[in-house]
Amino acid sequence: MEVRNEDENTNLLRSVDWFTIVLYLIMVVAGAVSIYAATYDYDKASMFDLSEFSGKQFMWAGLSFLIGFSLLLIDRRIYEAYAYPIYGFMILLLIATIFVAPDIKGSRSWLVFGPVSLQPAEFAKAATALALAKLFSTYGFTLNGWRNYAIAIGIILLPILCIILERETGTALVYTALVFVLYREGMSGFVLFAALMAVVYFVVVLKFAAMTFMGIPLGMVIAFIMVMTLIVGMLLVYCRSWILGRNVLIGYLVAGAIAVGLSLAGVNVNGYAFFLTVIILSLLYLLWGMLHDINLKKVLMTVCFAAASVMFMFMVNIAFNKVLEPHQQTRIKVTLGIEEDLRGAGYNVNQSKIAIGSGGITGKGFLQGTQTKLKYVPEQHTDFIFCTIGEEQGFVGSVTVLILFLALILRVITLAERNHSTFTRVYAYCVASYLIFHLAVNIGMVIGLCPVIGIPLPFFSYGGSSLWGFTFLLFILLRLDADRGNYGSW
Amino acid sequence: MRKDYNLEKRKLVIGGFIVAIVIIYIIRLIQLQVLDNTYKAHADNNAFMEKVIYPSRGLIYDRNDSLVVYNVPEYDLVMIPKDVTPFDTVDFCNTVRITREEFDHRWQEMRKGRSFSAFTQQVFMNHLTPEDYGRLQEKLYRFPGFYVVQRILRQYNYPVAANVLGDIREVNARDIENDDYYRPGDYTGDLGIEKSYETWLRGVKGKEILIRDATGKIKGHYNDGADDVSPVAGNNLKLSIDIGLQAYGELLMQGKVGAIVCIEPKTGEILALVSSPSYDPALLMGKERGKNYRDLVNNRLKPLYDRSIMAAYPPGSTFKPSQGLIFLQEGIITTSTMFPCHRGYVNAGLRVGCHGHGSPINLKPALQTSCNAYFCWGFKYMMDKRSKYGSTGKAFEVWKNHMVSMGYGYKLGIDMPGESRGFIPNTAFYDKIYGAGQWVGQTIISDAIGQGEILATPLQIANLSATIANRGYYITPHVVKSIEGVGVLKKNIERHDTDIDKLYYDDIVQGMRMAVLGGTCTRANIPGLDVCGKTGTAQNPHGRDHSVFMGFAPMNDPKIAICVYVENAGFGAAFGVPIGALMIQRYLRGNSPGLQAQGRAMASRHTITYPKVKKTTSDTKADNNKTNNKSSKPVSSDGSKE
Known part of the structure; x- marks a missing residue:
């Protein structure tokens, strides 16, 4: 053991992924500098002044370097061995937080220790990743059968529930990104495809709800046509059933021609009646046709998928109006461009677009941004930090940040795949999933492509919990990855 | 543990997903930052408030250097509608000595004006006397979005030569269209030499560029006042008139x-x-x-x-x-x-x-x-x-x-x-x-x-x-x-x-x-x-016949x-x-x-x-x-x- 330990230490320096560490350092320092720019108030306080956000962030950053370094020194077996206890402890902490935490802006997610506040939800990400990694690396575990699915999904859902109860919906949504991990580990791609289609239907139905066509909302018409296209497409590409696909396509074209002819003749065709009739007839034809088809299962899948799509379409409006809170509805409508509420829900995003747009190609220069300096963008040092970069560093700076993140995420995926250990791979994919979600949603909302969901931009946004949370995630991964050569030696 | 190479291909889907997202975001950034130039103007509109400083209009002397026309200050009450927040209208009306009806009337008139914009300075009232101004100045902080601009009022030492001197009036839409110098509420010569010598008399307007934060507070001069321009007084005229x-x-x-x-x-x-x-x-x-x-x-x-x-x-x-x-x-x-x-x-x-x-x-x-x-x-x-x-x-x-x-x-x-x-x-x-x-x-x-x-x-x-x-x-x-x-x-x-x-x-x-x-x-x-x-x-x-005399002497x-x-x-x-x-x-x-x-x-x-x-x-x-x-x-x- 003694000898091996020395080996390990020299090995560590050689085997740890320096590329990731460099990316991490660049982003953390750039983040703290951006926070200085975002909160700079013409009174010229020092960047490192501890009473300033930037000074505090540098302090958090310094401590997180220490944490990262310490994490690298911990034996990887500790992570594997204590994955479940850590997860269990974090869940208990999350639950305790619900009752202990003071109400800060409607959220009960902060544990206050004197001057320092910490958000357990940020640290639970690492714990959940460890637990999932542990589950998948259990001998003989494969993502098969409802039992195993239930366990995996349960591990993910548990923190989500706790965090929703803490009223931090944004952070809770981050965990849904772990669906990527399930997909990587064998879950059917249909789930991802279905999720994607669900988003598309949702957007289309709501976006074009106001206009009418064939007596029904235009959004529904488009969604119906998408479903029909999907049926034909799946038959041809997925099932490779040429005859069924061709027949259904011809049927749709004939039906469409009849509809056009009727409306030219002055007959009002009701959209619901027309589309439902056509789709149901085509599905019945497929149910009959699949008996003669070799791809019976795939055709059945197509039929189910189409039927589910139609049901989902009708549910969108109900869900939107009944389930979502009014302010959430407004945020979504603003994002979809249905409503313009520049003084209310749309204010942040509008001002943030102005900030970024006014940066131009090369930006206004460090500390020269007016939108951010003059507090036109709320939350600019936390969730909207990307505005400051967009305004002061322009297109060049913004794209650089995007590329840094893309490099990090692709690097993490590379680390995942180069490890032979399932534990490391699953853990790494968890890290990649979190990063993907944070990047897509945070920057998406700042540039007005996503509804406003209050989650930080990793490494950049102000806040010790977020920085430390991602430091934990990343350095545990680095430690696990550093041991990739020792796989099989124990 | 055996590695499933079929599943490993799925890294391409996940990687491809984030690459696609980043590409979409870069396209969006191109649209916002490179192609669309309106955001810069929006940002400047937010942050900078340009305050016009009016120059003193040129004085007019007669051929013997007697002062004929000079200026005294008067004040315009202006506002930036976007910045106005609800205020005590009764107090406001009392301060500037108008009735509630007049207030409503002015408000509507202003909104109907052709050059009305919620983002730029609009003249709410002109011709405030120094006394009105004094009273208003103390209370102005209670009426956010309202400002007072000092203007000049022409004064005449002699009640004569009106046809020669002419007068000044507020610019109309056509003046503003024809000459970049003018903004709504400005004055221009209307008759006589006030009109024909307008370009000399009016001088050059100065401006202060002030920085304003999201709450409307003035944070100082932009660029420490380096871009501010002092007004240049109009040229004085010496008449040949005795x-x-x-x-x-x-x-x-x-x-x-x-x-x-x-x-x-x-x-x-x-x-x-x-x-x-x-x-x-x-x-x-x-x-x-x-x-x-x-x-x-x-x-x-x-x-x-x-x-x-x-x-x-x-x-x-x-x-x-x-x-x-x-x-x-x-x-x-x-x-x-x-x-x-x-x-x-x-x-x-x-x-x-x-x-x-x-x-x-x-x-x-x-x-x-x-x-x-x-x-x-x-x-x-x-x-x-x-x-x-x-x-x-x-x-x-x-x-x-x-x-x-x-x-x-x-x-x-x-x-x-x-x-x-x-x-x-x-x-x-x-x-x-x-x-x-x-x-x-x-x-x-x-x-x-x-x-x-x-x-x-x-x-x-x-x-x-x-x-x-x-x-x-x-x-x-x-x-x-x-x-x-x-x-x-x-x-x-x-x-x-x-x-x-x-x-x-x-x-x-x-x-x-x-x-x-x-x-x-x-x-x-x-x-x-x-x-x-x-x-x-x-x-x-x-x-009756017109009585005419033409002559010279000596x-x-x-x-x-x-x-x-x-x-x-x-x-x-x-x-x-x-x-x-x-x-x-x-x-x-x-x-x-x-x-x-x-x-x-x-x-x-x-x-x-x-x-x-x-x-x-x-x-x-x-x-x-x-x-x-x-x-x-x-x-x-x-x-x-x-």
Whole structure:
């Protein structure tokens, strides 16, 4: 053991992924500098002044370097061995937080220790990743059968529930990104495809709800046509059933021609009646046709998928109006461009677009941004930090940040795949999933492509919990990855 | 543990997903940051508040350096609608002393304005007095979005020369469109030299660029004030007007309609430019401007109409010196040529009346006695001299060109807006009326004595006097002597030589001198001043004859050339000559108690007839026609007497 330990230490320096560490350092320092720019108030306080956000962030950053370094020194077996206890402890902490935490802006997610506040939800990400990694690396575990699915999904859902109860919906949504991990580990791609289609239907139905066509909302018409296209497409590409696909396509074209002819003749065709009739007839034809088809299962899948799509379409409006809170509805409508509420829900995003747009190609220069300096963008040092970069560093700076993140995420995926250990791979994919979600949603909302969901931009946004949370995630991964050569030696 | 290579391919889906997201976001950033330029303006609109600092408008002095027009501060209450948050309207109304109804009215008016924008400065109220301002200043913090802008108010030391000075008014939409300088609520010159010298008087606006945060708080000057611009005050003007003489002229013209123009012949500087009736220039300033302006516009006697340069009158007998000059130049006559006058010009059944004097008569006595027949014969001979000109039409063109060279028929180019060009007909004009070749000298004989179609402004008549005084040239008449910091404008002092030989002028001068010594204008014979003059009694379709005097003095070193034109006042000797004599004395001898007494006496002689006193309909109609002299019909040929 003694000898091996020395080996390990020299090995560590050689085997740890320096590329990731460099990316991490660049982003953390750039983040703290951006926070200085975002909160700079013409009174010229020092960047490192501890009473300033930037000074505090540098302090958090310094401590997180220490944490990262310490994490690298911990034996990887500790992570594997204590994955479940850590997860269990974090869940208990999350639950305790619900009752202990003071109400800060409607959220009960902060544990206050004197001057320092910490958000357990940020640290639970690492714990959940460890637990999932542990589950998948259990001998003989494969993502098969409802039992195993239930366990995996349960591990993910548990923190989500706790965090929703803490009223931090944004952070809770981050965990849904772990669906990527399930997909990587064998879950059917249909789930991802279905999720994607669900988003598309949702957007289309709501976006074009106001206009009418064939007596029904235009959004529904488009969604119906998408479903029909999907049926034909799946038959041809997925099932490779040429005859069924061709027949259904011809049927749709004939039906469409009849509809056009009727409306030219002055007959009002009701959209619901027309589309439902056509789709149901085509599905019945497929149910009959699949008996003669070799791809019976795939055709059945197509039929189910189409039927589910139609049901989902009708549910969108109900869900939107009944389930979502009014302010959430407004945020979504603003994002979809249905409503313009520049003084209310749309204010942040509008001002943030102005900030970024006014940066131009090369930006206004460090500390020269007016939108951010003059507090036109709320939350600019936390969730909207990307505005400051967009305004002061322009297109060049913004794209650089995007590329840094893309490099990090692709690097993490590379680390995942180069490890032979399932534990490391699953853990790494968890890290990649979190990063993907944070990047897509945070920057998406700042540039007005996503509804406003209050989650930080990793490494950049102000806040010790977020920085430390991602430091934990990343350095545990680095430690696990550093041991990739020792796989099989124990 | 076995690795499933089928599943490993799924890294491409996950990696591809994030690559796609990043590409979409980069496209969005291109759209926001590279392609769309409006966001920059939005950001600047948020952050910068441009505050205009108005320059002081140029002051106006008279030729003797007396201050005529100066500025006092006044205040405009402006607002940026976007920044206004709910406030205590009752308190606000009390502070600026308006009622709630007025407040609502102003608010709506402002919103209806064509240049209304919620993001830029809008004028809510103008003409706040310093007292209003003082009260408001203390409370302004309670009304976010409201600001006070200091403006200038013109003040006048003398209640005279309104027609020369003009006024300033708020710019309208067209001004803003035509000139980038103006923003809603700015002022611009409206009449007189305030208009023609606007670009010098207004100066250069300054600006402060202030930084404003999201709550509307001012955080200081942008770039530490490096981009702020200090205003540059407008240039001061020095008038050629002698404000004392001007005031005296306006006094003399009280109760009369007409004009006096005095020019320094050598320089073209206008010493007095009186239009009567006149008004106090201060009427068109400040809060009451709108009402006063309407009153002036609606006034029957049209005080805003500057008769000295805008009214085109028949010059009457003051036209005769110019005729004499042309006849001499063209060799139609010599000083010894005699024409008969048997109480008028009698030829081919036409008679132009005249009054008793010896007959036959030559040029100088003809000028002295203002003989109509002499100039009619001269005109007839010139027009009918086929041997020289070929046709009457060609002869008339020669005649017309001489007239134009003496300053008639076109604008003289005075440095004030609205000058009229008078009217000298040409051959084509008469060809159109009578048919080409169908008219001869006798047809248009009224032109010989300044009647008929001939029209001239008092400025042109005074200018003719100046050319005679100068013996053959005039300098473009002008009212602004110099602009401080710029000097004399070249276009103001252009010399124009007439196409009459200098030697003929001496004959005309002698004739005009004789008229003063023992002819029609003996009342202008002021010992020691050597006045030369010519009366005019102009027939017109509007009622009594106009009383006209044209002259200059002293004869051999002229210092002042003058035209007095009094509408419907009878013989030239009745009003024109005495007023002219008083003006000449006032200028050459200075003010004296005697002159003041005579001036007041003249001021008390009114010639204005009021519709209620006299026949109602015809007179009002006559007044309305006054601006429309060009269309007046030619008078019958047995025209002017005297």
